[in-house]
Amino acid sequence: MAEAITDVQRGFEAALPELVAALGPEHVLTDFFHRAIRTTNASPMGLHLWEKLLPDVVVRPGSTAEVAEVVRIANRHKVPIVARGGGAGLADGATPLKRGIVVDIKRMHAVLEIDEENQTVTVQPGINMQELNKILRPLNLWYPDDPASYPVNAVGGRIGSGGWSLLGAGYGHVPDLVLSMEVVLPTGDVIRVGNGGARKIHKSSTGYRLKDLFLGHQGTLGICTEATLDLAPRPEAELPIFFATESYADSHRIIGALGRSGLRTIAGIFMFDQHKVEFLRRDDEAWIPLPSWVKSAAATILYGTRAEVEAARDVVFEIGGSLGGKYMGTEICEGDWASRHDRYHLAYHGRANGQIKLMSWSCEDAAINYSALPKVTREWHRIAADLVAKHPEHFDDWGMFTYTNGPFRAWGDYLTEIDIGVNELEMTEEIWRDWVQAKVDIARISVRAGGSVSAAHGGQREGEVDVSCYEELAEGQFDLMKSIKRMLDPNNIMNPGKYNLDEAYPGGES
């Protein structure tokens, strides 16, 4: 083990001057703070682990050629390399586990081509989606990938995590919206993958579907340096409709009925469980005054032409009202929808024994079939309750959201997430182990319910990763992943340690 570290260090020392020669000293950053702030993504890590995870260097390439050169240097010297986009992922994908080089791609943020006729845009991966849509707006075009983290993600990070969009039921998710891309492979070779070999085609039967391999690999197979994305016309009308309900069961019935309604204007359906409503009542001015019978909420967002949305609205009101939902009023509907990208988490949300305690937000997401949602919800909260009972100063159950998960459809399966406050500042190794075990238990419940460990973020954080690889992907998929990884990345330089893929290499068996 000690020898392996020495090898990496030696490799790094040889690589450093080559990196400086390739990018210029101003884009090769070794100061501690440059490395420290780029160690984290948006999920809790326990500050006791921070220093151990610092990369050796941060580089900021400005072109595909520079990325390829950096990768070739890393490959030659067998130095780990981790791509970083917005750094707002929730699967620790951008956190280097084995030091090495962090490739911050945010300088590459150009829009290379807007094809108005065929409704596509070609961009560099460091562009952020809000930035992109600002440019597209005057053309009445829209890139409809709409995660709650919309203002802060980079397109490259969305690709690396194979992201999920709040509007996926209407407009598709990242894997549907990326038409083709350029990828620098771990050897430094540059390839293009798409639907077949075309750049702007949505469906092809030519060749293997290799594009999918490069969506959601968490930076383990390559670095995307250019992507061609599908654009939608800006919809004429937008209408969020929220219903307050007396119980989880009522909300669950409403979202099921809305999903099966056949309305094509539905771009997403979601619900808040009882814990989430209680959590919002802590400090959210819109939710505090709601009457005490409100225990849950079910909601939908409609997009389309004005005529379509108006017609759909009547159907939605009929379904919601007949199943016990009370319309929450325009103000809260529009306000809540408008703030979907903004509010998420504050450290001050945390409570320990009724007192404010600074905590960070952990979001455990999974893809679960409609019928299994109530059971999964109950079991997840039980795990959270046990954890809070054991460590009341360190964890806090912030409730659950559930959203439609399938692309271009509002039925079938749902992304569900449990939000848990984690006191990172006072974390100890012993408590961290209990946390990791809780994540294992949460992931296991998803798989046993016939679901998938992650719908949006990636199933590779400590704990859940074992359930992903050894339980969910057990029927030959994990073995095939290892073969592919070894083939594309002979020296295991790309984001090593992720998805247990070290097992693909001699000496890496767990």
Place this chain on the structure above:
Amino acid sequence: MSPQLSLKPFYTQRVEGTTIPDPIVKDCYAVFACRHKFCREVCPVYQDDRDEAHTSYGFHSSLLAVSKGMGTVGDLRESITNCLECGACELRCPNTLFAGDFYGSSTTTVDLVRKVRRDLVAEEIGFERYEEIVSYIDRFLGYFTGPEEELTRWAEGLEIPRSGESILFVDYFNAFETTDVPRKAARILQAAGADFGILARPGATLGELLDISLETFVEHARHNVAQLEAAGAKRVIMINPHDYTYFTRDYTAHLGELPFEVVYITDVLAELLEEGKLPFTGETARGLLGKVSYHDPCTLNKICGINASPRKLVASLPGVDFVDVSPVAQWSYCCGKGNASFKKLHPDKSYKIGAKRLQAAADIGAQQLVVACPHCQDQLTDVSSRAGVPVSPVHILTLVAQAMGLDA
């Protein structure tokens, strides 16, 4: 008075040695804990250099990393210069936006940046190019110790008394570098029939001091408050929005509640307009060419929340074709000069941020960009002469004076 972001006493105390005090660790953690990085995307510096070290997230997390022993404050001597002190990140942070009032927990990046710079100076480490700031401060402090009549030379011939219930507070930048601004303010107020005076010997209001020496800043603050009280001020009219933030945020933090009201000139003029005391004759709208937009000074808009009165004035100018950009959309804009030291520390970035601001105005078809701050005027005039963007900056007081038929 404007709403204020929370003021945290621990950012005014000096950190001795290498240990970061616990309240600062917690405050930095409250930003680090989020890691959503909304602050990053709204930051004008980040938009130029795309380096997340130069953002609220970057500064707070760097200091948190120092507290964990990963480095020293001295290592931040270069990165800490990359902040305009514009306040955008403070507003965009969910800690401020969603629960700042509820928990009294707003994010205060500007105070943190100033504190780190000051501590570096106190430790004799300094920060990159800080000597430039020191010599600028020395030049301006020279005015204070120089002949008294120089401080009010800008007002020559206007016959303004040196006392009054309303005092027009004229800082050194306006008095010496943009003399036409205070002159126009005075002429407009006189024409509107307002009674006001000025101070015979105002003290320095240099924001640069907040980056270098808090003691000197507070010394001058005391002097100003005492002078204003002695002059009988019940209401102090500011014509430099930077000063407005110092008075309302920093003076109150250090000296407690002020014994007078502090108002910004655009609020005063909008009030006079409403009362029918600003006669816009119409024939003098010759300063207006084509479409006109308004630039929110960071200090006024982001730090003090004043953005309605300047728009009201611009929209009321005779013959104006006003294309507006909302104050929230302008959180990510800055003229590039920064609240105090930035332009002197980073002339190149400052220029690029300013050119981008002018280009944004050009993109919406504006030919003139109205400013309400002498620093914005100075900076954008400088940038427009170099950038070749066909947008010219013009001070709001110039337009109001012209509309009233006043020549300075």
